[in-house]
Amino acid sequence: MNNTLLNYYEAIERASADMLEAARNGQWDEVVKLEGACAVLIAQLKNAAHTEALQQDETKVKSRIMQRILLNDAEIRHLAEPWLEDLDMMMSGKSKTLH
Template sequence: MNLNNPVRIETASSIESCLSHYQTLEDASRAMLTAARMGNWDTVCRLEDACRVVIARLRRMREAQPLSDDEQTERMRVLRAIIANDAEIRRIAEPDVIRVAGRPCSVPRSA
């Protein structure tokens, strides 16, 4: 995977479905997790910034284009995957955040 351009989220068209935007966010969260595992925090930040653009588009689209029941089910699956990826990214980042803050780690880390 090319972490310099792992997910094309900056070119999402307004004619695409809301669901495709959610799937794009899922792909980006997966790429962010891969970058976090490699310690490539610049890429994580770059993808996070790009996701903000897609999220803003989604908010506008959701008002004009409600999801069907099947799309809503898929949306929930995608959101659960994004949340799981985000939790893992935070777990990976936690020791670095604590070290940067200069505080000792008081939360036990699981293996």
């Protein structure tokens, strides 16, 4: 069983979970930093995937990991929406009105 590719998926999952924790705490600079780390890991994974392949049982583990990463990503995006709306308002020169 070749664990190298799975190690990359697990590292990406850990970074994704760390990003979610930072987003929950409003630490957006940390989210951006971790996103950069994820990009590096994904590039390394793609490179390693050219010479290695997952076994059938590893593919099932990969699928579970990917589902958790996607759930983390969805929650991060949900948490980021108000921040992005505020940024959009600031960039357009509009102020947020409270009712």
